[in-house]
Amino acid sequence: MQTISSTAGWLIDLYAGESGLALWLLCDDGQRLPLRMDFPISLYAAGDFGLLRQAWRFLSEGSCGQGAGVRLARATRRDLFSGEREVMSVTVPNPSALAAVFAELSRQFPELDYYDADIPLPLRFAARTGVTLLGRCRVEVCGNRISTIETLDNRWELDPAPIPLRILNLSPDVNPTLRTPQQLAISYKRADYRINLEPRRAFEIALEAVLRQFDPDLILTDYGDTWLFPKLREWGLTLNPNRDPAREVLTRKADSYFAYGQVVYRGAQTHLYGRWHIDRRNAMMFGEYGLDGVLEQARVTGLGVQEMARKSPGAGITAMQMLTALRTNVLVPAVKQQAEAAKTLQELVAADKGGMIYQPLIGTHKDVAQIDFSSMYPSIMVNFNISPETTGPARTGTIGKVGVPDGLVPQTLRPLLGKRLALKQLLTELHPRDCRVKTLKARAAALKWLLVVCFGYLGYKNARFGKIESHEAVTSLSRELLLQAKEVAERMGFEVLHMYVDCLFVQQAGCQAAADFVPLLNAIETQTGIAIALDGVYRWVAFLPSRRDKRIPVPNRYFGVFQSGEIKYRGIEARRHDTSSWVSSTQLAVLECLAQAATLEQVGDYRVKAQAIIAQAKRCLMAGRVPVEDLLVTQRLSRAPEAYKTPSPAARAAMQLQQAGKTVAPGQTMRFVFTRGKPGVWAYGCGELDIRTVDTAMYARLLERAAQSVLESFSQ
DNA sequence: TTCAACCACTT
DNA sequence: ACCCTTGGTTGAA
Numbered sequence: 059m060q061t062i063s064s065t066a067g068w069l070i071d072l073y074a075g076e077s078g079l080a081l082w083l084l085c086d087d088g089q090r091l092p093l094r095m096d097f098p099i100s101l102y103a104a105g106d107f108g109l110l111r112q113a114w115r116f117l118s119e120g121s122c123g124q125g126a127g128v129r130l131a132r133a134t135r136r137d138l139f140s141g142e143r144e145v146m147s148v149t150v151p152n153p154s155a156l157a158a159v160f161a162e163l164s165r166q167f168p169e170l171d172y173y174d175a176d177i178p179l180p181l182r183f184a185a186r187t188g189v190t191l192l193g194r195c196r197v198e199v200c201g202n203r204i205s206t207i208e209t210l211d212n213r214w215e216l217d218p219a220p221i222p223l224r225i226l227n228l229s230p231d232v233n234p235t236l237r238t239p240q241q242l243a244i245s246y247k248r249a250d251y252r253i254n255l256e257p258r259r260a261f262e263i264a265l266e267a268v269l270r271q272f273d274p275d276l277i278l279t280d281y282g283d284t285w286l287f288p289k290l291r292e293w294g295l296t297l298n299p300n301r302d303p304a305r306e307v308l309t310r311k312a313d314s315y316f317a318y319g320q321v322v323y324r325g326a327q328t329h330l331y332g333r334w335h336i337d338r339r340n341a342m343m344f345g346e347y348g349l350d351g352v353l354e355q356a357r358v359t360g361l362g363v364q365e366m367a368r369k370s371p372g373a374g375i376t377a378m379q380m381l382t383a384l385r386t387n388v389l390v391p392a393v394k395q396q397a398e399a400a401k402t403l404q405e406l407v408a409a410d411k412g413g414m415i416y417q418p419l420i421g422t423h424k425d426v427a428q429i430d431f432s433s434m435y436p437s438i439m440v441n442f443n444i445s446p447e448t449t450g451p452a453r454t455g456t457i458g459k460v461g462v463p464d465g466l467v468p469q470t471l472r473p474l475l476g477k478r479l480a481l482k483q484l485l486t487e488l489h490p491r492d493c494r495v496k497t498l499k500a501r502a503a504a505l506k507w508l509l510v511v512c513f514g515y516l517g518y519k520n521a522r523f524g525k526i527e528s529h530e531a532v533t534s535l536s537r538e539l540l541l542q543a544k545e546v547a548e549r550m551g552f553e554v555l556h557m558y559v560d561c562l563f564v565q566q567a568g569c570q571a572a573a574d575f576v577p578l579l580n581a582i583e584t585q586t587g588i589a590i591a592l593d594g595v596y597r598w599v600a601f602l603p604s605r606r607d608k609r610i611p612v613p614n615r616y617f618g619v620f621q622s623g624e625i626k627y628r629g630i631e632a633r634r635h636d637t638s639s640w641v642s643s644t645q646l647a648v649l650e651c652l653a654q655a656a657t658l659e660q661v662g663d664y665r666v667k668a669q670a671i672i673a674q675a676k677r678c679l680m681a682g683r684v685p686v687e688d689l690l691v692t693q694r695l696s697r698a699p700e701a702y703k704t705p706s707p708a709a710r711a712a713m714q715l716q717q718a719g720k721t722v723a724p725g726q727t728m729r730f731v732f733t734r735g736k737p738g739v740w741a742y743g744c745g746e747l748d749i750r751t752v753d754t755a756m757y758a759r760l761l762e763r764a765a766q767s768v769l770e771s772f773s774q
Numbered sequence: 775t776t777c778a779a780c781c782a783c784t785t
Numbered sequence: 786a787c788c789c790t791t792g793g794t795t796g797a798a
C-alpha cells in the first residue's frame with residue numbers, strides 16, 4: 059500500500075501520456091516532479107438521428123472505438139448559435155486516443171456536427187480542476203498518480219510571486235542564415251561560455267552535460283527552431299533535450315499562412331516535454347513584449363508557454379473563449395478545415411465601415427491635446443454586451459439592455475480588461491525607476507494584444523465564436539461614441555481638429571497644461587462610459603497632406619512635439635519597415651532639430667540647421683561612408699518569387715538568394731541594398747556588397763522625400 | 775498619361 | 786489561423 063503525500067507548486071507542463079495525463083510540477087522545495095492522472099475526455103456529435111445511430115453502432119462495434127475503450131451516451135448540450143441540442147457523447151479514458159477517434163468518426167460521418175473535438179488539453183484540465191498552466195496548486199499523490207488537485211491562486215492576480223524558473227540560454231556564434239556557426243554560446247545565470255560544434259561527438263557530450271548540470275525549465279534560444287534542434291537531428295545525435303526521457307521532441311514544419319492582412323512565414327518548430335523551448339527569433343510577437351509578455355499570455359489564456367510563444371494572440375483569445383464555453387457548458391464547434399472563401403460581392407458591399415475617421419486640418423497647430431479612449435473596442439464589447447449570441451438581426455434590441463446576462467465574449471473579456479487597466483493603474487503609481495516597471499509594462503502590452511485581436515476575431519469567418527453582425531455593432535458603436543465625445547468637447551468650447559478611430563485632437567485658446575483638459579476627460583467618460591486618457595499636449599503638431607493632392611489631408615500621417623519635448627510621429631517614413639536606417643535616422647534628426655524650437659513660431663528658425671543635417675547625410679552617402687547595414691531595406695516577400703508579374707525589389711532579392719542556393723518562402727522578410735543597373739538590388743546574405751555599386755541617386759531621392767515630409771509643413 | 779501591381783501604415 | 790481601408794510608388798501600356 060503506497061502512502062499519500064501532499065505537495066504544492068506550479069504546474070509547468072501537461073500533455074497526454076501513455077497512461078493518462080502527464081503533468082510536471084515545479085514544487086516549492088525545488089523538485090521537478092513528474093506526475094500522472096486519470097483524465098477521461100469527451101467529444102460530442104449531433105445531427106440527423108439516423109446518422110447518429112449509425113455512428114453509435116460504428117463506434118460500439120467497429121475496431122476504432124473498441125480499441126480506444128470509448129463509452130457512448132446520449133446527452134443534451136447548448137450550442138451557442140442554435141440552442142439546446144441532442145448530442146451523442148463519445149468518451150475516451152485516455153486523452154491521447156481522442157484525436158484518432160475523431161479523425162476516423164468525421165471521415166466516416168462527415169455530415170455530422172462535431173463539438174469539443176479539438177480543444178487543447180490544458181484548457182479541458184483548467185475547466186475541470188480550476189488549475190491552469192503556470193498556476194499554483196496543491197496535489198495529493200499516491201506513488202506518482204494524482205488523486206486530488208486544487209488550485210491555490212487564479213490567473214487574474216495582479217502581481218503574483220514569479221515562478222522560480224531555471225532558464226538556459228543557447229545561441230550560435232553567428233547568424234546561421236548567413237554563415238556557418240562554429241560555436242554554441244551557453245549562458246545560465248552568471249555562467250557564460252562557448253562550446254565547439256565540432257567534433258560532433260564532443261559537442262554532443264558537452265551539450266548533454268550542460269542539460270544535466272543545469273536541468274533548465276526553459277531553454278531560450280536564438281535559431282533553436284530553425285537551426286539548432288534541426289541540426290541535432292540532421293547530425294544523428296542521440297541526445298534527448300526533453301525532461302521526459304520517454305518522449306521524442308515534437309517538431310512542426312515551417313509554413314506560410316495568411317494573417318493580419320499579409321502573408322506570414324513561420325519557421326519549423328521544436329517543442330519539448332517536461333520543459334519548454336522558445337526560439338526568440340521564431341516567436342511571433344516576442345519582440346513586442348518579450349518573455350514576460352509571453353508568460354502573461356500563457357497564464358491568462360491557459361495555453362502552454364511553448365504554444366503561446368509561437369502563435370498569434372488570436373489563438374490565445376480563442377483558447378480563452380473555449381475555456382469560458384467549457385465552464386458554462388456551451389459546446390465548442392470543431393473547426394471545419396476549409397480555406398477561407400473569397401467574399402461574395404454582396405458581402406463586400408455589406409462590409410462594415412470600420413472606425414470613425416475624420417479629416418484633419420492640414421498644416422501645423424499649436425497647443426493641441428491628443429486624448430485616447432483606453433481599450434475602446436473591448437470596452438464596448440463588455441459594456442454593451444456584444445457577443446455572437448446577443449447580437450444579430452433578431453437580437454439588435456438587446457444591445458446594452460440591463461438584465462441580459464453577459465454573453466460569451468464579454469464574459470471572457472471582462473476580467474482581461476480589468477486586469478490590464480489595473481496593471482496600468484499600478485504602473486502609474488510606481489516610480490519610473492522601480493525595477494518592476496519593465497515587467498509590468500510588458501505584461502500590460504501582452505494583454506493589450508489579446509484584447510485588440512478579440513475584436514478582429516468577431517468578424518473572422520473561421521472563428522468559432524464570431525459573427526459579422528457583432529463586429530459591425532462594435533464599429534458602429536465606436537463611431538457613435540466618438541461623435542458623442544466630439545459633441546462634448548465642442549460644448550465645452552474646444553475645437554476638434556482630428557479624430558481617428560479611438561482618439562481625438564482638441565484645442566482651445568488658453569489650454570496648455572494637462573490639468574486644463576481634465577474636465578473634458580471627465581465629461582467624455584461620464585457621457586460614454588468608457589475610460590479616456592490624455593496622451594499628451596503638443597507644443598505643436600503637423601497633419602500632412604496627401605502626396606497626390608496637396609488639398610486632401612491623410613488621417614494617419616502626422617508628427618508633433620509634446621510639451622515634455624518628446625516627439626511623436628505616425629505614418630511618416632521613419633515609421634515604415636521598408637525605410638533604411640540611414641533615411642529614418644536622418645529624418646528623425648531633422649525632426650529633433652525642429653523640436654528644439656520653444657514655440658511653433660520659432661520652428662522656421664531651425665530650417666537652415668535642418669537643411670545642413672540633410673546635406674551632411676548626403677555627403678556621407680556620396681563619399682561611401684555610410685555603412686552597408688544603414689542602407690539595408692527590409693521588405694516582406696508576399697508570394698513565391700516566380701509568382702510575381704512584376705518582381706518587386708524583395709522578389710529580386712529573393713531570386714538572388716535562391717541562385718546562391720538558399721531557400722526562400724512567402725512571408726519571409728528580405729533585406730537588400732538598392733544598386734545601380736540590373737537587377738537593381740543586392741540581397742543581404744549574398745557575399746560582399748561592392749560599395750561602388752550602391753544606387754546613391756536612389757538613396758538621395760528617398761532621403762529627399764523623407765526630409766520633405768517633415769519640412770513641407772514649415773516651408774512658407 | 776493612365777493603370778495594374780505591389781507594399782506598408784493606422785490600432 | 787484577424788477585420789477593414791487607404792496612400793504611395795513603380796513600371797508597363
